[in-house]
Amino acid sequence: MYLSAVVLTLYILGPFLWMFISSISPEIELISGSRKWFPSNPTLKRYEVLINKVEGARFRTAFFNSLIVATISTILTMFFGTLAAYCYARFKFKGKKSMVLGILFTQMLPGAAIAIPIYLFMSSLNLLDTKVGLILVYTGFIMPVAIWILKNYFISIPQEIEEAAIIDGATTFQILFRIIIPLVTPALFATGLYSFITTWNEFFFALILTGSNSKTIPVAITEFSTQGGVDYGMMCTAGVIGSIIPLVIAIIFKDYLVSGLTAGWAK
Template identity: 40%
Template structure:
């Protein structure tokens, strides 16, 4: 039997995959179908297996303050991810090519800064932002997310740069290429999977953040996760809007992940192997 025939998908394996996917996706599918129901249908017991879907929840969301909060989340997550990659990727490359003493100590120190719990920085950030006038601003959120994502970028990208042979860079330098050209034209294309995987993780952290967005914003820079909580009030929980808001919050991450799916799996695994 050939190697390919041994790896052929059998009916039992296919059933197991489908069942596993249904179990993993059932919470998201349940949330999605609930977003197309009215509050009366959501609270009905037993839940109706067949119902007439409605876009009322999504329409009411986009005619409320949630639309501005959604844009705030997109801006803060995208800008902080871009800044973290802009500064973190060259720093990881420099750390990877550093041949002097103290390299491992510096790498560990960078990792330790990412291990600190966010709550430890809440009061300093709040007092400092109030002093310089960055409370309730997109700029303030971007700086916070960038400061937490930067160590993650350096820590994740360094192993990818370690796998790039230095002989390629030396050959390009001998041929007259500048250091910037070597980095942008030779090294970066070889670590594209790592950049894609790192970008997704940075975007996820910024997009899903609730703690800093709750403490450091009020109305102008409120993000989507905080806006969804506002539908839980003393008059009653608006389950339809909560479900619709949760579905919309998941959408950008899903689209971003699908867009770079070619690099995601290889990016998450390649950097773990050196040599």
């Protein structure tokens, strides 16, 4: 069992470790084909270029663009998604079933099928190559998933808890924010982390809807591949730097993430 766990861990972490090793390998070792498990003369020059030098200014801009877009998209998704999920879980109204099925249907559409309509719509609003436009698109794509996940968590909470609060004079918002949300905190963190990482890593719409002003990390990484060749060292270095934020967040909130996923599996 332990051997299986070790093998699985190495399988999962293998690409990241290889990316890190490539990022600190001298250029001659990368292009020679005689790769080693660890470079004979490791270098941090590429990190210095991307973090401190003028040549890395565009990458740093893309990094902060990703941070802003992912953070705001996650906040909007969790706020409105939580309200909508609670509404679908607890209230009865006409067309509820159709709306829920509609939310599920949106996840069946491939991004390429709606790329042109979204591009034209963003263009009509003058939101191309803006962080606002990207935030709106990401929020619209991630929110259905958040609603679908959180709705099931809300349904699992006994209604007797809310009925007791109503008898004590609590309003709907008081019940939601003071009673229900504390009970599903692990689920909220797990869903929020999923939303953030998905938005952070999204490439397709970031490529289509952004230009020089609001491009994100995934788009910036591809710029190290040009007609003149591929700078594998810089590409791997950018990939490592781009992985830091999601990795740190996952480590900090790992307890909530595990609790949320475990609770979801138990359901």
